[in-house]
Amino acid sequence: MSEFERELQSRLANIREQGLYRELRRVQSSQGPRIEIGGKTLLNFSSNDYLGLSNHPVLKEAAIKAVEKFGAGSGASRLICGSLAPHHDLEESLARFKGTEAALSFSSGYAAAIGTICALLAKDDIIVVDKLVHACIVDAARLGGAKIRIFAHNDLNELEDILKWAEGKSRITHHASRTLVVTESVFSMDGDHAPLREIVALKEKYGAWLMVDEAHATGLYGPNRRGLAEHLGVSDVIEIQMGTLGKALGASGGFICGSRALVDLLINRARSFIFSTAPVPAAAAAATAAVNRVQSEEGRALSDKLWVRVMELQSALGFRPSALPSAIIPLILGEESAAVAAAARLREQGLFVPAIRYPTVARGAARLRVTLTATHTLEDVKALSLALRQFDHRPSAIGD
Numbered sequence: 001m002s003e004f005e006r007e008l009q010s011r012l013a014n015i016r017e018q019g020l021y022r023e024l025r026r027v028q029s030s031q032g033p034r035i036e037i038g039g040k041t042l043l044n045f046s047s048n049d050y051l052g053l054s055n056h057p058v059l060k061e062a063a064i065k066a067v068e069k070f071g072a073g074s075g076a077s078r079l080i081c082g083s084l085a086p087h088h089d090l091e092e093s094l095a096r097f098k099g100t101e102a103a104l105s106f107s108s109g110y111a112a113a114i115g116t117i118c119a120l121l122a123k124d125d126i127i128v129v130d131k132l133v134h135a136c137i138v139d140a141a142r143l144g145g146a147k148i149r150i151f152a153h154n155d156l157n158e159l160e161d162i163l164k165w166a167e168g169k170s171r172i173t174h175h176a177s178r179t180l181v182v183t184e185s186v187f188s189m190d191g192d193h194a195p196l197r198e199i200v201a202l203k204e205k206y207g208a209w210l211m212v213d214e215a216h217a218t219g220l221y222g223p224n225r226r227g228l229a230e231h232l233g234v235s236d237v238i239e240i241q242m243g244t245l246g247k248a249l250g251a252s253g254g255f256i257c258g259s260r261a262l263v264d265l266l267i268n269r270a271r272s273f274i275f276s277t278a279p280v281p282a283a284a285a286a287a288t289a290a291v292n293r294v295q296s297e298e299g300r301a302l303s304d305k306l307w308v309r310v311m312e313l314q315s316a317l318g319f320r321p322s323a324l325p326s327a328i329i330p331l332i333l334g335e336e337s338a339a340v341a342a343a344a345r346l347r348e349q350g351l352f353v354p355a356i357r358y359p360t361v362a363r364g365a366a367r368l369r370v371t372l373t374a375t376h377t378l379e380d381v382k383a384l385s386l387a388l389r390q391f392d393h394r395p396s397a398i399g400d
Ligand SMILES: *Cc1c(COP(=O)(O)O)cnc(C)c1O
Pocket: 108, 109, 110, 111, 134, 136, 184, 188, 213, 215, 216, 244, 245, 246, 253, 254
């Protein structure tokens, strides 16, 4: 064995010892309430395809048409010759959907976060993030080189203290440093919500900018299903609205919505946008179809159905119903090994519920992360709640 291989084997052994080893599972079906893994059909409670759009005939048709007209690949980056009509259609649809001047699509939500945060901040600036923000925001903050300050999850007092400190600091140094606050609207591993109205009030008070990642809210909340910011009536005062096209929108890619100037700056400065081949036309066309679907009556019906399933599960598990629901329902088991064993047990029983553990969540806060979709039936929810009774779990300590 080469020295390189030996080193990797020892690192892998270390990961295994900690109960943190992960492997890919080959899924032999499309996304849906039932998926096939290893020749077995499992009831699936792990997908972020909340509205079931990834298999919607209208999205599939749009993708097929785009392949026929524009081919399989985009051929170049957007700034060379890869900026195809489907990308422009998507961005126009996104801006209309979100009610912003402009929108820009990226190859993923991850790329959108990295490109945007690094384009906006320099070394002397300050980025203030919620403790539980997604890895893409943490990575972007580190890569961008701005000073990073973290506030405890949804802790407005701590956020205000940091903003006060940041304001004082730029006054003392006479250096016009920028402060950017970043949070998710619906948190990916806890399913709880950020107090966006209060965060907006604070960022206005201290002259900071705000970026909100609506990855788990786009398509689900608000009268037009634009996201939690729409539901709370604060969309217009959020400088940077981010989302992904790969979750409730059932396609693939990420996006930023905001002013024309923001989008023009990103086209010029976001390196993950500039130095990457444009997303395939099929993805852009499917996403455009999804954006149109979620705004339709069908979109409303699908999100209503999702919330009915969520209420049914909460009531079956004896959780208090939340005023503001979430499709993500974590069941905290604590120990990494307990979560992994529970997921394995459920899988034997024909249910697919992923165990989420460090580093995705804190050590000792390992959990089963249940996600419900509009395509589940009441019977599916009953089967799940029955199976979950065998474990000693608690709802997320965080709650909402
Ligand atoms: C999934 C996710 C992303 C990344 O989006 P992709 O399109 O999957 O790259 C970003 N932020 C949050 C909160 C997410 O859950």
